[in-house]
Amino acid sequence: MKRNVLIVGAGGVGHVVAHKCAQNNDVLGDIHIASRTRAKAEAIVDSVHAKGSLKTGGRLLAHGLDALDVERTAALIRETKSAIVINVGSAFLNMSVLSACLATGAAYIDTAIHEDPLKICETPPWYGNYEWKRQAECASAGVTAILGAGFDPGVVNAYARLAQDDYFDRIDSIDIVDINAGDHGRYFATNFDPEINFREFTGQVWSWQKGRWTSNKMFEVGKEWDLPVVGKRTAYLTGHDEIHSLSKNLDVPDVRFWMGFGERYITVFNVLKNLGLLSEQPVRTAEGQEVIPLKVVKAVLPDPSSLAPGYVGKTCIGDVVKGVKDGKAREVFIYNVADHAEAFAEVGSQAISYTAGVPAVAAALLVANGAWDVRKMVNVEELAPKPFLALLDRMGLPTRIKDAEGDRRLRFAEPARETAQADPVPAA
Numbered sequence: 001m002k003r004n005v006l007i008v009g010a011g012g013v014g015h016v017v018a019h020k021c022a023q024n025n026d027v028l029g030d031i032h033i034a035s036r037t038r039a040k041a042e043a044i045v046d047s048v049h050a051k052g053s054l055k056t057g058g059r060l061l062a063h064g065l066d067a068l069d070v071e072r073t074a075a076l077i078r079e080t081k082s083a084i085v086i087n088v089g090s091a092f093l094n095m096s097v098l099s100a101c102l103a104t105g106a107a108y109i110d111t112a113i114h115e116d117p118l119k120i121c122e123t124p125p126w127y128g129n130y131e132w133k134r135q136a137e138c139a140s141a142g143v144t145a146i147l148g149a150g151f152d153p154g155v156v157n158a159y160a161r162l163a164q165d166d167y168f169d170r171i172d173s174i175d176i177v178d179i180n181a182g183d184h185g186r187y188f189a190t191n192f193d194p195e196i197n198f199r200e201f202t203g204q205v206w207s208w209q210k211g212r213w214t215s216n217k218m219f220e221v222g223k224e225w226d227l228p229v230v231g232k233r234t235a236y237l238t239g240h241d242e243i244h245s246l247s248k249n250l251d252v253p254d255v256r257f258w259m260g261f262g263e264r265y266i267t268v269f270n271v272l273k274n275l276g277l278l279s280e281q282p283v284r285t286a287e288g289q290e291v292i293p294l295k296v297v298k299a300v301l302p303d304p305s306s307l308a309p310g311y312v313g314k315t316c317i318g319d320v321v322k323g324v325k326d327g328k329a330r331e332v333f334i335y336n337v338a339d340h341a342e343a344f345a346e347v348g349s350q351a352i353s354y355t356a357g358v359p360a361v362a363a364a365l366l367v368a369n370g371a372w373d374v375r376k377m378v379n380v381e382e383l384a385p386k387p388f389l390a391l392l393d394r395m396g397l398p399t400r401i402k403d404a405e406g407d408r409r410l411r412f413a414e415p416a417r418e419t420a421q422a423d424p425v426p427a428a
Helices: 012-023 038-051 070-080 091-104 131-141 155-167 193-198 243-249 264-273 293-300 342-347 351-368 385-395
Strands: 005-008 032-034 060-064 084-087 107-110 144-146 169-179 205-209 210-216 222-227 229-239 254-260 314-325 328-339 378-379 399-403 406-410
Touching: 005 012, 005 070, 012 032, 012 038, 012 342, 032 070, 038 060, 038 243, 060 070, 070 091, 084 091, 084 351, 091 107, 091 131, 107 169, 107 351, 131 144, 131 378, 155 243, 155 314, 155 328, 155 385, 169 222, 169 229, 193 254, 193 293, 193 342, 205 243, 243 254, 293 399, 314 351, 328 342, 328 351, 342 351, 351 385
Parallel strands: 005 032, 005 084, 032 060, 084 107, 107 144, 144 378, 169 254
Antiparallel strands: 169 314, 205 210, 205 254, 222 229, 229 254, 314 328, 328 399, 399 406
């Protein structure tokens, strides 16, 4: 059994991960939070104590860390005897943190695909550009690396696998729909790191249609979806991580991702883009200062973690799956609804961070008890979905299904909880 967790990143998602690890520290053991800005990690530690989130007595410590420094990250893993690393820092850090896990034998979990800061919207499949090139390394070292274990990617991958296992003989299409019907009261803000958020939408929109990669422009293809709780909402075809693994691992001819945007977001985004303010290329001001426009925009926007107080409304995220079962056409919608105010009451975050952070901790619990400790690199859809969804049900993200039989909650048997001590991570 693996114990002791190092959380890399102290943003909104890191905040949720820390609280949820604390709520399960009888299984996960010591919890360490590392950030380039140590004060941010210390603030999360204070928040966990203020909420009384620790289930049992144990270590909860903050550390300063530049996670691009592989040797220092590996040293911290060894110093803290962490057997599991949950990487919820910037997507630019993934390969460095993975390298540190390979050097120490610690299991690796992330919530988003790796990105090169100098490249935007690379050639698909995106996982093939970085992560999958290191599959042999992970297998040789016997290191478990679970990619994209947030909500989307992550839970939606598990939903797709559940659909394949239990509801279809043949799947023809998977449409992942992500609607945030919440209101944070600000004129304009992004729900997670603005730099990463905008990068998703400034390049081509890649989707998997008719068994091949198809390119569109952002906001070129929109569709109205009528969903539970949030009602009718327009969402736009958008490029996203999970398309790049589901298209390979589930052999489905059509895999698309749809994200909801309000008119204000679209207007502001287009103005910023057309003015060149989303550029990552440096420019020189009249005063002779060199600045990067995107980083200036990021600096003036609200910190995503500051949006939680007063955020109201709900999110609805899930998979619309179409195909054939027992010779008949079938359609199901497997989904979750999360509430911003409820997330804030529990852990002091908004629902976007909550839905991204809770699944990463569920994955850590499954690695800890051995169910997902596969000692190789995998995407979530390659793992058994029901133990994962069972944990999410207990941890605040219940799964529902809507089909010809109605709309109902799905329940799964939760894997046995263990609290036994285990050997520390090996020092390579």
